Amino acid sequence: xxxxxxxxxxxxxxxxxxxxxxxxxxxxxxxxxxxxxxxxxxxxxxxxxxxxxxxxxxxxxxxxxxxxxxxxxxxxxxxxxxxxxxxxxxxxxxxxxxxxxxxxxxxxxxxxxxxxxxxxxxxxxxxxxxxxxxxxxxxxxxxxxxxxxxxxxxxxxxxxxxxxxxxxxxxxxxxxxxxxxxxxxxxxxxxxxxxxxxxxxxxxxxxxxxxxxxxxxxxxxxxxxxxxxxxxxxxxxxxxxxxxxxxxxxxxxxxxxxxxxxxxxxxxxxxxxxxxxxxxxxxx
Amino acid sequence: xxxxxxxxxxxxxxxxxxxxxxxxxxxxxxxxxxxxxxxxxxxxxxxxxxxxxxxxxxxxxxxxxxxxxxxxxxxxxxxxxxxxxxxxxxxxxxxxxxxxxxxxxxxxxxxxxxxxxxxxxxxxxxxxxxxxxxxxxxxxxxxxxxxxxxxxxxxxxxxxxxxxxxxxxxxxxxxxxxxxxxxxxxxxxxxxxxxxxxxxxxxxxxxxxxxxxxxxxxxxxxxxxxxxxxxxxxxxxxxxxxxxxxxxxxxxxxxxxx
Numbered sequence: 246x247x248x249x250x251x252x253x254x255x256x257x258x259x260x261x262x263x264x265x266x267x268x269x270x271x272x273x274x275x276x277x278x279x280x281x282x283x284x285x286x287x288x289x290x291x292x293x294x295x296x297x298x299x300x301x302x303x304x305x306x307x308x309x310x311x312x313x314x315x316x317x318x319x320x321x322x323x324x325x326x327x328x329x330x331x332x333x334x335x336x337x338x339x340x341x342x343x344x345x346x347x348x349x350x351x352x353x354x355x356x357x358x359x360x361x362x363x364x365x366x367x368x369x370x371x372x373x374x375x376x377x378x379x380x381x382x383x384x385x386x387x388x389x390x391x392x393x394x395x396x397x398x399x400x401x402x403x404x405x406x407x408x409x410x411x412x413x414x415x416x417x418x419x420x421x422x423x424x425x426x427x428x429x430x431x432x433x434x435x436x437x438x439x440x441x442x443x444x445x446x447x448x449x450x451x452x453x454x455x456x457x458x459x460x461x462x463x464x465x466x467x468x469x470x471x472x473x474x475x476x477x478x479x480x481x482x483x484x485x486x487x488x489x490x491x492x493x494x495x496x497x498x499x500x501x502x503x504x505x506x507x508x509x510x511x512x513x514x515x516x517x518x519x520x521x522x523x524x525x526x527x528x529x
Numbered sequence: 530x531x532x533x534x535x536x537x538x539x540x541x542x543x544x545x546x547x548x549x550x551x552x553x554x555x556x557x558x559x560x561x562x563x564x565x566x567x568x569x570x571x572x573x574x575x576x577x578x579x580x581x582x583x584x585x586x587x588x589x590x591x592x593x594x595x596x597x598x599x600x601x602x603x604x605x606x607x608x609x610x611x612x613x614x615x616x617x618x619x620x621x622x623x624x625x626x627x628x629x630x631x632x633x634x635x636x637x638x639x640x641x642x643x644x645x646x647x648x649x650x651x652x653x654x655x656x657x658x659x660x661x662x663x664x665x666x667x668x669x670x671x672x673x674x675x676x677x678x679x680x681x682x683x684x685x686x687x688x689x690x691x692x693x694x695x696x697x698x699x700x701x702x703x704x705x706x707x708x709x710x711x712x713x714x715x716x717x718x719x720x721x722x723x724x725x726x727x728x729x730x731x732x733x734x735x736x737x738x739x740x741x742x743x744x745x746x747x748x749x750x751x752x753x754x755x756x757x758x759x760x761x762x763x764x765x766x767x768x769x770x771x772x773x774x775x776x777x778x779x780x781x782x783x784x785x786x787x
Contacts, residue, residue: 422616425585428602429609430634430685440630444621521621521665 309491314498317491330469330480331499337393337476338465341400345457348401349408350450356409357416358442370409378403378464382471391472396465403464407456415449416442448522451515458511462504530606530688530721532559532582536591539577539746551577553748554591557740559723564715566724566732569742569750570783575725576693578742582723583609583691595689606636608682610692614675618666624677625649625662631684649684655717656680656710672703676710683714689721697726705763708735712761729779733757734766741779744786751782 278284293311300310321327356363356370378399389395419442427437469476477496484492539551552574559565567575580586582593584603593600595607603609611617618627628649632640640648646662653659656676666674675695682690692711696704712735715722726732732739736755743750755775757766766772 420616422611422613423619425609426611426617428585429583429607430631431603431605431636432634436634441619444619447621519621521667 306488306490309494314491314494317489318495318499321492321495327477327480327495327499330475330477330496331503334462334465334469334476334478335503337396337400337468338461341397341404341465342454342458342461344397345401345404345461346408346454349405349453349457350412352405353409353412353450353453354416354438354442354446357413357446358438370406373402374406386471391474396468396472396476399468400461400464404457404461407460408450408453411449411453411456412446415446418449419445448519451518455508455511455515458507459504462500462507466500530596531561532557532593532595532689532721532723534558534578534582534591534593537578537581537588537593538590539574539581539586540589550746552581552742552746555742555748556591557749557752559721561721562719563738564712564722564724564736565738565740566726566736567740567742568726568729568732568779568783570744570786571727572746573742573744574746574748575727575742577746579609579691579693579723579725583607585609604689606688608685608687608690610675610678610682610690610695612694612697614671614678614695614698615666617678618674618681620666622665623662624653624658624664624666624669627666627677627681628652628662628684631681635685636687652680652684653677655683655714657706670703672699672707675699675707679707679710679714683718687720689723690715692722692724694726695724696731697728704731709763711735712759729776729783730767733772733775733779734761734763739779741783750786751779753779 296308297311300308301312304310318327352362352366352370356366381402382399385395385398389398423441423445424437427441432440465476466478466481469478469480470482471478473479473482477500481493481496481500484490484496534555534557536554536556537552538554541549541551543549555578567578569575577586581588582595582600584600584607587601595604598604619630622630625646629645631652632645632648649662650659653662656679658673658676658680661669661673666677669677678695696707699707708731711722711724714720724732724735729739733755738752738754740749741751741753742748753775757769757772
């Protein structure tokens with residue numbers, strides 16, 4: 246999970262104003278720079294530069310220079326090893342994410358809006374939610390082996406709950422006034438859910454999906470290691486076993502970059518879909 | 530459509546488990562096309578009465594009907610304007626989207642073979658708003674939001690409009706404009722209006738008839754006709770001797786009641 250993921254969660258769905266602690270003392274440029282992520286990216290670049298310099302001055306096998314890692318990375322991309330591994334992990338991630346989204350939204354929304362379904366499902370959901378995924382692994386390997394079905398099941402189990410819980414909260418967030426507006430406009434139950442319940446829950450659903458997206462990638466990588474047969478997790482594990490530290494780093498940095506990009510894309514989609522929230526603190 | 534209220538009462542169960550009177554039995558008949566205001570102190574049950582008419586609450590005893598229809602659920606011919614308009618407008622839809630919501634869920638047959646976007650624009654013009662179809666409700670002032678809520682209600686082609694302190698959250702000048710707007714649409718659409726307010730001046734200015742409820746759900750304390758000339762005017766009407774006399778009389782009754 247990348248850092249922007251964590252912080253976007255902390256301020257979402259209730260948008261907060263950016264802190265303005267520098268506003269009195271600093272000039273325009275400094276204020277913009279230090280309160281933006283350009284500052285953070287500069288720190289990242291400085292740290293990478295320090296890494297490169299240290300690794301060049303004191304060569305050591307456990308910390309290869311970035312330039313060497315990059316060379317290996319290009320090599321592995323060109324010969325297809327890294328791409329095949331990544332594609333496999335992305336396939337597990339995508340299938341798991343889609344299934345978890347469908348299950349999480351439907352169950353979470355119905356639990357939030359239909360008392361009977363809440364009563365029927367809440368104990369099971371709460372019980373299963375408490376079980377650490379790691380505790381289920383031996384059982385699932387026993388049942389499903391180490392095929393894709395095992396990996397996808399694990400990913401779905403891990404990713405469903407953030408979506409389910411956030412969707413539930415969103416479905417519960419519909420105000421009494423809004424529900425009564427639907428009643429006085431003669432909406433049927435289904436119309437009320439489609440025209441009011443779901444749009445009202447959407448910002449929450451998206452936060453849940455974004456949390457789940459981070460979890461999904463992490464779990465997909467781990468399942469590759471556990472099953473030990475494919476994916477970027479297996480790629481990293483193999484690199485470690487043959488002490489190919491450059492390939493090991495190439496794998497790790499690839500996962501970090503992919504996670505960051507996935508999250509960034511999701512944030513753009515999320516912002517588009519909930520553009521109306523931008524005005525929530527609007528003037529009166 | 531005539532609204533008939535017969536011995537309607539409401540009792541609530543408090544958190545401690547004992548019964549609390551929300552409204553003692555009220556009997557009332559509201560003629561078609563009338564503008565009736567219901568006034569009283571907080572806790573007198575005026576909002577409860579309105580919500581019973583809207584079918585948003587069920588009476589503990591008695592019953593009410595609109596036309597020939599007994600009110601057991603929100604009647605199709607009625608639209609309700611909430612005090613907290615910002616929670617009633619759909620925040621994820623633009624102003625135009627909110628009006629289309631009203632057109633889509635209207636009383637009677639939905640409009641056909643017409644240009645919906647020009648219809649939306651027309652509905653907004655009627656409430657004094659134009660060129661804001663693409664804006665979101667949160668971008669608008671409180672007074673403008675309540676105008677959108679009125680336009681959305683009118684788009685649904687109601688026969689009866691119920692309003693629960695609709696202007697109490699907007700500033701005084703916007704409130705005067707909204708009052709005049711309401712009188713205009715009441716006449717143009719031949720609506721029957723029941724208007725709940727705690728403001729006696731507002732009730733007198735708008736209404737044909739003012740019903741005052743006794744404190745603590747005590748039922749009807751006073752029911753008076755308002756014979757002020759129409760069209761009404763914020764300055765002329767409010768300084769008429771008849772207006773001032775009624776105001777003095779009603780204010781005295783409300784303040785002395787306990």
